[in-house]
Amino acid sequence: MTQCHKAALAFVIPSLLAFVVTGCGGKEKPTDVVLVTHDSFVISDDVQAEFEETSGFGLQILQSGDAGELVSKALLTAGNPQGDVLFGVDNNLLSRALDGDLFEPYESRLLDQVEEGYLLDPDYRVTPIDHGEVCLNYDKEWFSDREIQPPQSLDDLTDPRLEGLLVVENPATSTPGLAFLLATVAHYGEPGWQDFWRRLRENDALVVDGWEEAYNVRFSGAAGEGDHPIVVSYASSPPAEVIFATPRPEEAPSAVVRDSCFRQIEFAGVLRGARNEEGARRLVDFLLDERFQEDIPLSMFVFPVNRAAELPPAFEKFAVVPESPLELSPDEIGANRDRWVKEWTRIVLR
């Protein structure tokens, strides 16, 4: 055997062994609790440290694409999950997750600090953690420069005055896009929403696939130099424009159209088959705890559900929490979502 061959073997054998060894977890009492979540999940270091101190469990975080991918993967591994707690299933996907029997019921004692309206599952299989609203945003300067009245409602979007100004995301590929489609269904009902989209198409609305392109490239009121002053984004986007700008401006460059908002609620649940069930419950409690809840706005740009949690100043000042956002029940969404998206595709894209 030559030197070269030996070197090759010296590499191959340990690496193969390493695969097997890392796979062989022990059967002792788990010291870690594993959170499976989407890519947008963020937790501050000190908040994570606090959970680990008070609970005695290490926190491991597994991230796996967006919410849709997260739920699809959880469904694939139902009963033999990759972690103990899942965070990030929203009301748009809730019925699919519940039908797939992903969760073990758990009623956190902290739920008494949460508004009734966020509790969508009476069996406590999932616990609400945060809510965010998908709303139309507009570029304030664009409209004031031209002395045009910015949109006030969904109806305004079909006004020829605002022709070619709107950029929306494809509901088949984008979460805010889907939320906006659901907003139109909630507002106009069937078959009203189909007519609305036909008129929107005639009014030359631009459809793109993802929020990144819509907001960062096409929208004129954010980092990019797009030429569309109206975009489907979040109620928390205006404060984000203030917080992440250097130097910080006095006021947000964009504003939200209140009547266009659709509510998204994100839930967490103890996964059926969790290896560390005790740790999982402690984690769900912690996600509802004021400490984590107050961390949410600046880390994930959504709002806490715990009423005791205080909002950071920039949020108090620039964020809009619509009082009566548009909503649809998870069951209604679950039963019709795929059909609505298909019809939308036919009406708007074909």
Next chain:
Amino acid sequence: MSARVWRALTYGVPIAFLALFFAYPLASILERGLGSGEDLASSLDVLTDQLTRDVVWFTLWQAVVSTALTIAVGLPASYVLGRYTFRGRSVALAAVTVPFVLPTVVVALAFLAVLPEGLERGWAAILIAHVFFNVAVVVRVVGTFWAGLDPRVSEAAATLGAGPVRSLREVTLPLLAPALAAAASIVFLFSFTSFGIVLILGGPRYSTLETEIYNQAVRIFDLRAAAILALVQLVFVALAIWAATRLEQRLAAGGQRRQERDVLRPFRTRTEKAIATGSLGLLALLVGVPLAVLIERSLAVGNGYSLEAYRTLGRSTDALLATPWEAVVNSLVYAAVAAAIAAVVGGLAAFAVAGSRHGGTRLLDGLLMIPLGASAVMLGFGFVIAFDTAPIDFRSSPWIVPVVQALVAIPFVVRIVVPTLRAIDDRQREAAAVLGASPGRVRREIDLPVAGRALGVAAGFAFAISLGEFGATVFLARPDSPTLPVAIFRFLSRPGELNAGQAYALAVILMAVVAVSVFSIERIRALRTGWS
């Protein structure tokens, strides 16, 4: 080492690797998909659906046209880099490799900014972006091979009165054919299974099989439809690979392989220099403009320019569970491990493939290509359900990332090494054997020095691919150690000017890391092969 042990290694290791980390997970998810649902007939509707037929047709023609365009753009540059030595040659080779490893999301956004109104979306944008991405494959695979072609053959043709065009057509191109077929098949597979580019630049009206599989599996969670589409995709991919390997076999002309240092020479005439400047200039324009836009974006802050986005990279950020710098380090470590795995597995496979020409080796050659054309979505899902029980529950082990990256890099290692090995004159081996060298010694003293050079290039390429690999890794559940492309993607998904700036800054760092690593490999290679 006896011939039998060597043969067992060269076949066994690649096959085992492929079986365990590719075939097994993919088969698991396909079986799960096909076995779910009520009746097969209704699921087969997806095949007769007009939408599906449109998708298949679009996928196919855009891949064919992208391949042809990429070859057309890459060939002149391959000629210059495969024939001449000049100042900045390694820099040019490194620069052309950069686009290939950039995450598609970043490139797509750069193209949206660069392309003129009306062209920035739709099939034309897709084709241009595919050429931008894949031209490195042509330049590296064909250029490296060209640099080993004995120039005396075409010189002889010239002496006998053939003009440059005739000499190119009748002498050089036939000799280059195996490398061309290899490059074309890789470009075709990448374009055929293109995901991010089609998603963003195609706009919502264009979709390929891969985006449709994603839609079915992830959005609608119709695993059966996804499995059927994935099978359709696999059939096309297998056909393409079969055709390409046959073509390569048929075309593999002997020809004397030479050391690069004996082949490359400085420009002799002004015409040569002008041709070189022209071909490299065209390439520089295509590759350089979008890259320049990325750099510009990374420096733009408010209405002016500053290094703000770079300065903040060391800080922990809300977009990631690590600092951006840690993502840079993670990427380097993963890529090094992946490149090592790919060099070992792919190197062994290359010896098997080049060693004989019977049907078995052709099959191995083709099988190793399939991961390039398989659905990344389905493979990611497959990993989740295939490795879920002890002792191999490493669904979330950090090892999963370099293994998947290696899967994508192995075919390149094989593609780059095999043509070189095959072109070794058999008479050299026979002569050594006649002089009493054992088969092991022949390998050591004839095959390995020649293969070593190609293997070095291949490992560098594998490293670069793994650095930027995004498609497959993004579908795996990852522990909290993001790679650079994943970090870039996260920054882009968040509002705020600084986040966008940091995304572009990281993209520029990724570009720099790739350029530097490819450049160093070129230098080391030059030293080893004795330029001085």
